Amino acid sequence: MKPLLWVTRILSVLRNLISCVCTLILFLTGFSHSQAAGFMINEINLVESPVIIKPPCDPLQPTLIDSVSVNPFTGAIRVSWFQNPSPDVVYYVVYVYNASTSPPWDAIDTVYGAANLSSTITNYNSATGSYTFAVSAHDNCGNSSFFSLDAAHNTIFSEMEYNACELEINLKWNKYKNWQNGVLNYKIWASVNNGAYQLIGVTSNTDTTFKHSSVSSQANICYYIQAISQSGNKTSKSNKTCVFTNFPGSPAFSYIRYATVTGNTQIKIAAYVDITANVLNYIIERKTTGTFATIAEISPAQITGDSFEYTDNDVKTNENSYVYRFKTINNCNKESGISNEAKTILLDVQNNTDAMVNSLKWNDYLGFDVSVSSYDIYRGVDGIYTKIASLPVGFNFYEDNISDFHSTSGEFCYFVKAIEGVGNVYDFKEESNSNQKCIEQSPFLYVPSAFTPMGNNPIFKPVFSFVEPSSYFFAIYNRWGERFFETSNTQTGWDGNTKNGPAPIGVYIYHIEYGSAFGQSFVKTGSVTLIR
Template structure:
């Protein structure tokens, strides 16, 4: 009908503009159904109606022969007996008594199948499905029927009218939750339809956050109905509603992709785009959005301080990322690097501070430096470990010339700088700092006062003042203590070689420095081995008598037995001259 009206208007305009003779317009050849031809009456005013002439051929290009003439203008159909049931091609001519006028033939239609309408692409656009197809080659097409596969089967969902209409938006589809499958059939006015061709389906994208892998795993069904292969697939993503960005190009057979560059809490929206080889047709998948809530590993674990307590246990301090999903922590401890064993473990609890300290109750830092490492385990079973760190170990011994010689190892922790070492000495409940010749020296010689009985035992401890550069870029100062050692001075013995009871040196006794807490015994013998005097009090000397009897001037033998605390027993044998 549309074609006939167009020809009528076109020829009328041509006639008026160029003063040409009118043409005889054909009937509107609508369709053929079961060898029955249907048309609409032509409109011609050049003369009276004579007939509608029907021509046929077994070939689309002819030759055509007159099959029949319908002389009743009210008859708008004709049934061809077609005894052999062959495929035939028909066109119609209007026969009006219009001398000298040319009759225009109608479209040529066939009693065979209607030309197929092949889907070119199905794509998800803005949450709806767009179907684009190729127009049928049959001229009598008046509409296209859109079919979609549903739980009830493959059913028509809509009909679009117009032979030139080649696209459709399915607003009732649900491509975000399922793959949608489509067919398009061309239809003529008689209800004849083209064949069902291979269906086209949307690309259905699914995504899952892999919490422990810190990734989002994508999976989809690539486009499968194009006549050409898929040239490439593109992965697109947007963040928090921003613009789409292409992040990957894949081959045509891939159906999975892992997106690993994710940030906690970001909303990611993904789209898969398939491009057909040669035609460059594009099919988009549904948009799949996920919130990246992942299990964060421990990435900022750093040992910051190791401080020995008075009881030789060790306080371990470290820095960690409180955003990590931690399950537990433990200390590894040992005396040699690379050979550390678990010594203490705990649960992180509620993390509100990224700096934490815990005491290793089983540590004993009194014998040597201890090496520590902090190790964590997160909810995904991933472990993280700090660098190793080493405590300060202080050692010493009574030195020459009434002094204590002290040495200590350096505090060793990565990214922790020692600013200064300080040495402290204590006696009883008092403590004072021992001046050092340099801030980073690792040794000292501390004099003791022989006139001060409390100097017999002095305890020492080293303090390191440090600055740690933390993983977040900040710095923090720490105090790291060494173990405490106590040094006991051995008694210093001075023995006179003579004495004079009537002179200035009236008694014979040894002079002992740092004599507290010693066991003492002194015996005096004459030359014949007779015991003249014995005492267990080092302050009580021999006055040159045996009992009340004064011994004559001469040389006498002494035997001293001294048993100091915390050292080996001493025995000294010698002679002393008694002068009268």
């Protein structure tokens, strides 16, 4: 083969090889096949520079965004767009709006390939605010498509307000903008304690708030918002917001252990409370009939341990039975619990002097966790109290025979004690006393009409019951009004003698002064016949 022919063939191979390499390089850098083919290599002089022939590019239309959405679980932002119709598009640039720069757009991502239509943004915190995005297409002629804030799409940023006192969570978010036909509605999704998300509400396209009421306490609750387009085929989700609810819970128990009378103007109540509850104060209420009225407030600072006592000094225990309860007020200043009601015992006593009997009656005590097992009756004579009876539930009446106490002052005092049965759920066994009711048996006086000093009835003195000894005075007079005997001793009588010896047979005048234990005074005058 001739040398020239060899040289020609070698040059042809080199030309084709260089052409292929240049075409590949140009294509990878964004030139179309037609532009790459515009490189023409001079077959004769290989050292000449290549000539690039660029056919003109059509103007680029704006690139329309399909949606911008947050992944609620990762926080990443996904920007999606429609493919630009230009055949010359080589890549897309994603911009985020930044009002602090000029121009107010920051390029944050470049996506190569006309058919690659999304970008995932991970370096922006979707939980701190809303971001606005735009996309611009770039062709191989160096042109870029126009974009503006008016056509940009934004993320939905949701936030919450946790209102522990109202047992609710208030959500709010910004509107999603620039879908072609706008937003149809917003859906609210919630998960409780890492459970599956459930749809809990839907708002209109103009309402970007939602109130979640009656929320469970001691729960981890998460939310996100989902915007739905008018066409229904596009969605955008917000960031996730979570809260652990710790609403002021109701106390596990609020219990009045007892209400007991401690004086004519005093009643003491004892309460058992849940010290783990959220408490601002306790409100003590009282009534006789009708509605309850507040009589006191007790703060937790006044309480030691899990019980407190309160003494009510504004009562008349011999006139009324009183009903008590208390309310628990939490730190939201709301009622969170109410106790049982406790009703005191009102005792009434009537005397029957002729029968030497005192009659007692009382109302049932109410308020023990376990019903009353018995009512114990106590009688006081001269300040000393003794239990005289124990009656089962259902008996609210008792008659006390006091004939054996005729030598006393005649004042009898009583109270009734309610005894709680066994089995109280709080392991208490309490008692409650009634008022102390005192009754006077009126003094009873009998005076003999005659006596015989040397006979079976040698001493003349009155026979009496329930006379107050300190008020007693007894004197004897003759028919001329001369007093020749007197005493203040209830046990001393006249033996029929005077200072001059035995008194003669006849009629004599007696004068007796006496009184009751309650200050009543009596005078009795009459005659007695002395017989020998």
